[in-house]
């Protein structure tokens with residue numbers, strides 16, 4: 180399986196007759212068995228891109244290739260990339276078993292095979308106690324699982340998800356996303372998954388594409404995206420970031436008046452430091468004053484004013500150490516985790 184998106188643009192006509200570019204110059208390669216996530220803020224074009232992959236929308240320019248064949252103008256049913264939505268869209272008058280078997284029945288698969296396949300999926304998704312229930316007799320999470328099972332039973336090569344968990348409570352979201360990930364791996368399905376939740380994206384994905392205003396900001400593994408963001412947008416959207424002016428002086432880089440080792444030679448003028456990699460200790464490189472202090476249970480979340488900058492620090496709880504506003508503290512950046520842009 181391979182899905183290739185080349186030089187894709189999507190323009191919509193707005194009410195006043197103008198063109199609005201929802202997607203600009205999208206180039207992506209989705210490989211076999213990959214969990215591929217489109218991540219970005221509301222309105223950045225995630226759903227539009229997913230709908231183009233599914234075949235509900237046509238690109239204004241550019242092409243989609245599936246296993247080397249141009250499918251840009253193929254109909255939805257010719258592609259067979261089932262899509263799981265935020266609303267489950269189950270058939271209300273059908274039981275769980277009937278809902279899951281519906282697609283196979285439509286395809287003309289024989290009854291015995293349908294029963295075998297449906298039972299297997301029902302077992303795998305933990306729906307056995309609910310198999311004779313109707314959608315209105317189940318919780319949101321159970322209905323979500325039926326929607327998932329109904330798509331998987333068709334044994335698709337590619338499955339598309341558009342914010343499938345946004346109706347669920349926080350705990351159920353976490354267990355369902357683990358379940359989707361497990362099923363995806365067990366069945367070797369390629370998944371294209373849309374979310375605006377960066378933690379969800381990090382937790383399930385092999386690869387994340389960060390989108391903003393219809394363009395791709397960065398593509399990479401969760402670790403690459405988090406530890407080596409290529410832009411301020413990515414650094415801020417995925418986790419918290421201190422983005423600080425930096426001055427390169429030969430072999431050294433000067434950050435807030437203090438020289439650090441400079442492992443890179445290119446002349447980049449900003450440094451990104453994650454709040455959890457700023458270390459508070461006696462005789463640190465920098466001294467500042469706490470302007471905000473929030474106790475988070477496992478951590479303290481601090482804002483510390485140093486020269487003209489406000490630095491975020493995530494400090495693990497240590498004994499009954501306390502941090503108060505106006506307190507003076509000293510800290511250092513961990514130079515091995517600094518990232519330059």
Ligand SMILES: Nc1ncnc2c1ncn2[C@@H]1O[C@H](COP(=O)(O)OP(=O)(O)OP(=O)(O)O)[C@@H](O)[C@H]1O
Nearest residue numbers: 191192193201220221222223224225226227228375
């Ligand atoms: N049919 C349409 N006609 C005109 N504009 C559209 C159409 N569909 C989407 N858009 C615009 O394209 C942009 C991208 O929309 P899209 O639904 O892809 O965003 P999204 O990233 O999925 O956002 P969200 O996280 O809110 O679901 C938005 O500005 C939207 O208003």
Ligand SMILES: [Mg+2]
Nearest residue numbers: 225226227341
């Ligand atoms: Mg959307």
